[in-house]
Amino acid sequence: xxxxxxxxxxxxxPRFHQKRDEHLNPxxxxxxxxxxxxxxxxxxxxxxxxxxIVMTLIYYxxxxxxxxxxxxxxxxRLASNARxxxxxxxxERLAAxxxxxxxxxxxxxxxxDRLTEVLQNLKLGFGGLTDLSxxxxxxxxxxxxxxxxxxxxxxxxxxxxxxxxQHNACVSEVFSGYRGVPHVVVAVKSMRPDGRFYVLRATxxxxxxxxxxxxFKTGEHADIFxxxxxxxxxxxxxxxxxxxxHVNLTLPAYSDRTKAVMSTDRSGQPVAIGYAFIDTxxxxxxxxxxxxxxKAGMMKxxxxxxxxxxWLFAISAIIIIIVIILTSxxxxxxxxxxxxxKAETMAMAERNSxxxxxxxxxxxxxxxxxxxxxxxxETAGYVKDLxxxxxxxxxxxxxxxxxxxxxxxxxxxxxxxxxxxxFARHFDVQTQPINLEDMxxxxxxxxxxEAEYRNITIHVDIPETIPLIETDxxxxxxxxxxxxxxxxxxxxNGCFLDIQAAMDGPEHVRLSIRDNGCGISEAHLNKIFExxxxxxxxxxxxxLGLSIxxxxxxxxxxxxxxESKAExxxxxxxxxxxxxxxxxxx
Amino acid sequence: MRALLVDxxxxxxxxxxxxxxxxxxxxxVFFSGDKALETVEQGNRFDVAILDVKMPGIGGIExxxxxxxxxxxxxxxxxxxxxxxxDDTLGTHEAVDCLPKPLKIEELIATLNRLTEGPPGxxxxxP
Numbered sequence: 001x002x003x004x005x006x007x008x009x010x011x012x013x014p015r016f017h018q019k020r021d022e023h024l025n026p027x028x029x030x031x032x033x034x035x036x037x038x039x040x041x042x043x044x045x046x047x048x049x050x051x052x053i054v055m056t057l058i059y060y061x062x063x064x065x066x067x068x069x070x071x072x073x074x075x076x077r078l079a080s081n082a083r084x085x086x087x088x089x090x091x092e093r094l095a096a097x098x099x100x101x102x103x104x105x106x107x108x109x110x111x112x113d114r115l116t117e118v119l120q121n122l123k124l125g126f127g128g129l130t131d132l133s134x135x136x137x138x139x140x141x142x143x144x145x146x147x148x149x150x151x152x153x154x155x156x157x158x159x160x161x162x163x164x165x166q167h168n169a170c171v172s173e174v175f176s177g178y179r180g181v182p183h184v185v186v187a188v189k190s191m192r193p194d195g196r197f198y199v200l201r202a203t204x205x206x207x208x209x210x211x212x213x214x215x216f217k218t219g220e221h222a223d224i225f226x227x228x229x230x231x232x233x234x235x236x237x238x239x240x241x242x243x244x245x246h247v248n249l250t251l252p253a254y255s256d257r258t259k260a261v262m263s264t265d266r267s268g269q270p271v272a273i274g275y276a277f278i279d280t281x282x283x284x285x286x287x288x289x290x291x292x293x294x295k296a297g298m299m300k301x302x303x304x305x306x307x308x309x310x311w312l313f314a315i316s317a318i319i320i321i322i323v324i325i326l327t328s329x330x331x332x333x334x335x336x337x338x339x340x341x342k343a344e345t346m347a348m349a350e351r352n353s354x355x356x357x358x359x360x361x362x363x364x365x366x367x368x369x370x371x372x373x374x375x376x377x378e379t380a381g382y383v384k385d386l387x388x389x390x391x392x393x394x395x396x397x398x399x400x401x402x403x404x405x406x407x408x409x410x411x412x413x414x415x416x417x418x419x420x421x422x423f424a425r426h427f428d429v430q431t432q433p434i435n436l437e438d439m440x441x442x443x444x445x446x447x448x449x450e451a452e453y454r455n456i457t458i459h460v461d462i463p464e465t466i467p468l469i470e471t472d473x474x475x476x477x478x479x480x481x482x483x484x485x486x487x488x489x490x491x492x493n494g495c496f497l498d499i500q501a502a503m504d505g506p507e508h509v510r511l512s513i514r515d516n517g518c519g520i521s522e523a524h525l526n527k528i529f530e531x532x533x534x535x536x537x538x539x540x541x542x543x544l545g546l547s548i549x550x551x552x553x554x555x556x557x558x559x560x561x562x563e564s565k566a567e568x569x570x571x572x573x574x575x576x577x578x579x580x581x582x583x584x585x586x
Numbered sequence: 587m588r589a590l591l592v593d594x595x596x597x598x599x600x601x602x603x604x605x606x607x608x609x610x611x612x613x614x615v616f617f618s619g620d621k622a623l624e625t626v627e628q629g630n631r632f633d634v635a636i637l638d639v640k641m642p643g644i645g646g647i648e649x650x651x652x653x654x655x656x657x658x659x660x661x662x663x664x665x666x667x668x669x670x671x672x673d674d675t676l677g678t679h680e681a682v683d684c685l686p687k688p689l690k691i692e693e694l695i696a697t698l699n700r701l702t703e704g705p706p707g708x709x710x711x712x713p
Contacts (some may be wrong), residue, residue: 356706370667370687371595377688378601386610 016336023526033336038329048320053312056313063302068262071272071298076260079291082216082224083258085291089212091280093129093186093204094169096122098282099202101190109134109143109200116145126158128208130183133198135161146203151392155201160185165198169283182206210235213289221297226278227251228286230318239478240265240292249273249292251443262295270295270305351529366420373413380406419544431580433468434476436501436509444499445482447488456488457496465503466509471580475552482549483513483572490570493518507582508575525564556580587702588612588631592622593638593647593665598687602636605691611698619644622663625632626656633659636694639666639684661701665689 016033030036100118101109105355108114119132131146139156155161160172164187168504172185185518187201213235226234231246244249248266251273252259274291384403387393393400437460444451444458450460469476489495497515504510519527529550534543553560558576589611593599596617603613614632619641626632635653637646644652646670650662663685683697 367667371598374667374687374689375595375598375601378598378605381691382601382605382608389608410688411690414686418686483603 015333018050021381024340024343024347027346029339029342030335032566033332035195036335037328037332040332041324044324044328045321048324049317052313052316052320056309060306063306067172067299067302068272068295071293071295072260072262072274074298075272075274075291075293076258078216078218078222078224079289080258082213082291083278083289085212085216086209086226086278086287087280089209090171090186090278090285091282093126093202094171094188094280094282096126097188097200097202098169098188098190101188106190106198107193109198112143112145115143119145122202127180128205130203132203133201135187135201137197137199142198160187163283164189165197167283169280171280171285171287173232173284173286182210206235216291221294223292224290226287229288234287247290249290249314251288260291263293265294271546272298351526362420362466365401366417367541369413370417370421373410373417375411377407377414380410416544419548432473433470434473436466436469436511437462437464439473439477440480440499440501440511443477443484446481447484449486451497454493456491456493458499459496460499462499462501466503467578468580469509469576471556472574475556476576479549479552479556479574480511480513482545482552483574486545486572487513487517487570488514490519504575507578510573510575512571512573514569514571519566519568519570520562520564521566525562528562529560551552557584587633587698588614589698590614590616590622590625590632590635590653592616592619592635592646594618594641595638602689606694608631609691609695617648618642619646622649623652623656626653631657631659634661634663634698636663636665636698639664641694663694663697663701 016037018562025031058494102120104114109118115132115134119129120443122129122132131148131150131338132145133144133146133150134142136142137153139154139158139161141151141153141155144151157173164170170185170187172187174182174184184204184206185201187199187203189197189199193195209226213226223238224239225237225240225247227247228234229251231251233241233245233247237407240247240249249271250262250263252273254277255275256273256277256279258276260272263271263273265271272293272295274293276289278285278287278289380403384400384407387396387400387403395460440460440462444460447458450456472584484497484499491497497513499511499513501509501511524533524535528546530543530547533547536543550560551578553574556576556578558574560572560574562570562572565572587610589606591599591603591606592615593602594617599615599617603615606613614625614630618619618644622635625642635650637649639646641649646664650664653660654662656675662683665687666684667687683701685694685697
């Protein structure tokens with residue numbers, strides 16, 4: 001479990017941020033992996049999140065539009081129902097008056113007792129009537145039935161009376177009139193037998209109307225009321241009444257149909273306003289029915305839903321982002337690893353070709369030098385021979401020393417040319433089955449005395465499962481010998497040398513030779529296989545040992561690499577094909 | 587001990603022959619394989635042949651084969667300026683003695699003595 005937890009940062013944090021080998025830089029396909037990673041994440045996020053965001057916004061827009069439409073429809077329906085109720089209320093009373101006027105006629109209605117009787121009957125039938133009166137065409141009240149004695153009053157200047165003359169009937173605005181009580185006057189015009197007209201008038205309590213309207217009120221934020229065409233409130237408004245009894249909303253333009261619009265109230269809140277201009281069949285009225293609903297109230301359900309959608313959106317976005325980052329990191333890591341392998345291979349190929357051409361050059365030079373060198377050797381040797389034979393020079397030790405100097409120098413040159421030639425030899429490879437364990441033991445035997453003397457522990461671990469290797473004995477022996485020699489030179493007394501073998505796949509065997517000696521600095525690590533590279537003092541090493549080893553390993557179709565840390569030790573790893581011939585054929 | 591020395595490097599061959607003679611070895615020097623073959627065909631016998639591997643005309647390895655056919659008793663030592671070790675087999679499957687140039691005279695003498703099982707020859711024994 002802990003292991004898994006420890007791996008998580010490595011999964012998210014890209015591996016290419018780790019320091020990489022400077023010498024591989026020219027071989028990478030992508031130089032800036034951070035940028036590649038960032039771009040990948042950016043592009044993926046854009047393509048994944050942008051449509052999601054756009055879809056969500058469009059969805060919000062659609063929902064809002066449909067909610068607006070729905071609330072307008074509902075408001076309009078409500079207004080329409082209320083209009084029908086108000087219209088019916090007024091028309092019913094106008095019809096009752098018309099019936100009364102036609103049934104009773106002027107003569108009977110102008111009888112005060114009869115009129116009172118009619119009022120009683122109307123009150124029983126409809127209710128909500130305060131009084132009833134008959135007014136002559138001059139505007140003078142002829143008879144009156146009701147709680148106030150208003151007989152003889154002149155109405156000729158009242159707007160409702162004038163309207164009644166024109167339209168045969170009228171409905172007044174709500175007004176207090178002479179009585180100081182809000183009421184509505186409804187009146188019908190009728191003809192007397194003598195051709196003159198009279199008006200039958202009734203006063204209605206507004207209470208009935210208010211009750212009828214408030215029964216349509218639904219929801220907390222709905223308001224329903226009547227205004228006249230100047231905006232004066234005719235029935236009380238819960239929310240939109242001003243100080244001067246005017247409604248504080250913009251009045252809609254005239255329409256003969258019920259309508260609903262979106263608007264804002266004085267405080268800027270969006271509202272849906274449904275309205276209808278009330279007209280009865282026989283007479284127009286000044287009433288405008290208004291239904292006002294606050295949008296916020298209707299939106300509540302949607303707002304709850306939207307907050308849930310927002311949460312869902314946020315969680316999906318986070319999941320998408322995490323998946324994108326993880327996927328990008330894994331993919332870019334894979335690309336980086338492949339790229340690094342490619343870079344390593346290319347770097348190695350370049351080094352191989354460099355080494356090969358250096359080797360050819362070196363071999364050519366060595367060959368040309370070798371013959372004159374052999375001649376110098378024999379001539380100087382002959383001179384020495386002569387000196388040693390002739391007694392007169394034999395005693396001259398200085399002369400003999402000079403010649404020995406020449407011979408020593410030639411011997412050193414000879415060693416170098418031999419090694420150079422060995423570096424690029426083209427002799428055939430002879431394969432034979434070799435037991436790796438025996439061969440390593442043979443090589444170790446060379447160094448047994450030195451190891452005992454220097455107190456160096458040599459540990460060999462070659463499992464019995466390693467099969468016989470078909471390869472060139474001489475070359476393999478020299479490879480191992482060179483590497484062991486090398487290790488012995490690198491370690492100080494009391495250190496250890498560890499030789500291990502293991503299978504590397506079914507067709508290759510891996511031999512590693514590890515010491516805990518002085519190690520190789522990073523700057524030198526890339527050069528150690530180059531000919532003439534040495535860290536030893538001049539004259540102490542030719543710098544050819546490892547380059548020859550390298551050439552030999554190549555000849556055996558193997559691979560050699562080195563891992564080292566200064567002051568910690570060095571490991572050389574040689575990988576060889578188990579069957580060289582098979583490898584050559586393939 | 588009588589030796590046959592064949593090397594196209596004339597000065598080298600002469601110097602080496604002189605050094606060997608100083609050490610009591612009778613040396614016949616030839617600068618090409620043809621001449622050496624002629625001598626042996628004429629009936630001259632040698633205990634050992636010292637051959638350069640790479641020569642114009644008949645090379646050392648071919649020469650060994652043909653000399654061996656003429657005289658089965660003859661022993662061979664190769665010299666080479668091409669740097670190979672005695673482990674190598676010159677493309678044949680027989681073990682041979684092969685010494686790199688520049689030579690160590692003591693090494694050559696030791697090899698010759700081993701091959702012919704003759705007395706050790708050093709200049710100190712020579713009067």
